Amino acid sequence: MATRTRQSQRRRQMLTRERIVETAVELLDASGDGALTVRALTTRLGTGPGAIYWHIGNMDELLDAAADAVITAALTTPRDEAAATQPDEAATAQPDGAAATHPDRAAATPQDEIRAVALGLFDAIAEHPWLATQLALQITRNPWGPVTLRIFESIGRPVSTLGVPQADWFTTTSTLVHYILGATAQTSQSDETATQTEAGRAEFLATASKAWRDLDPDEYPFMRAIADQMREHDDREQFLTGINLVLTGITTHHQPPTDP
Amino acid sequence: MATRTRQSQRRRQMLTRERIVETAVELLDASGDGALTVRALTTRLGTGPGAIYWHIGNMDELLDAAADAVITAALTTPRDEAAATQPDEAATAQPDGAAATHPDRAAATPQDEIRAVALGLFDAIAEHPWLATQLALQITRNPWGPVTLRIFESIGRPVSTLGVPQADWFTTTSTLVHYILGATAQTSQSDETATQTEAGRAEFLATASKAWRDLDPDEYPFMRAIADQMREHDDREQFLTGINLVLTGITTHHQPPTDP
DNA sequence: ACCTGAACACCGTTCAAGT
């Protein structure tokens, strides 16, 4: 039968840590957060649990490795891909002021580079929704693990050419990274299936908007006031605006306007 | 024996959803993230699992309720407490520009109110470390759940009196909230025990700083460059600086300086 | 309506035993 040959084929290639991490990412991509179990791995790899545990210490380590692999790819990928991965959406959803997404070679300005890295992370999480949860967990449990380090380095590099005094590099970069992580955490997607199509997303926004307007006026006056903006907003655009807001804060804090 | 009487005492007061949530918070505070199990609840409440599931739908719902309870308390608490909860630290660690922590009545300026709410969340997470993980999980799994709503409302209210056009309220508030959530997620504490004492924290910072300096110079030039700042930084102070940076970005973006 | 407690399905992890 086909099953037997596929299994033996799988068995034929040797089991490595790399192959386990690869399969873990596949499982997570295919079926989301709860799908990565040792047993799912063993059936897909045609082995037993002991084989897995020979190569990886435990489940958390594997989750870390999977997240690290995807994040590293997202951060080292040529920046153009970030915009190219979502072809149809990019055309409609991408508004003005997103010139950063198409630098032909090296980024033009540090700001462009920061925007490009941020969008790279944003898009990576859009492609791998489990990453949002995983990033959040890693950052709380191991705040200076390899993933956080890589993100800090990627954002910090352009920050260091931004003109802020070196003494402020750490705090400045932290502010940017923390915003990026907070924003991507919430933006991942509310309902994995409903948000896939454009119509489904519109419906979701309309529902949420209506829910906000129906809130208690005494307890939630602000949320009611912005219910309309909720319906009309675009996550990616809002994310970029936030980046620009923080960048404005950083630069104006350090270099008061030279022209009167 | 004492055990028997205590148990029957517990049994005597009726089991309510509220009492279950209360006990859940106690367990989480006492022993952290993994300590909240149905069985731990049953022994502590002197019941069986069936009794628990009569009052709460499932474990996730209980976790949500626990987080909601603590967050709500942190957001409605008179702002003074935020500074008062960490008496000795507040004296040393609190630098300049933190006048916001002691408004005698209503906050003086919107900025002060925003800082006060943010610090309230920061301190709540410092007191309940499991909140960091829980907040991160909730925001990714249910981006517009009650907890997020409450935080948005608390930040959005002062934002609406900041002078930015109403059309930008949602995006502006999002930027602030996302920064706050990202920052508090990472800041919770690296090693729960080691960071409790001042000496332990200093040692942790020194170790991390040294680790950064020992990184690969080609891969991590930036992290190496800021290793010193890591050793000397204070989380709370850095958090406040980040808030101020974002606030600067918001206000300068909307009201160009009127004086030349 | 509210609670009991045994039972179920499903985890991650271990480890003697094989090759």
Added chain:
DNA sequence: ACCTGAACACCGTTCAAGT
């Protein structure tokens, strides 16, 4: 050195049965 597979401890959750 690398893998097998049964076994263990521990989860969340259900449900017939009681009061």
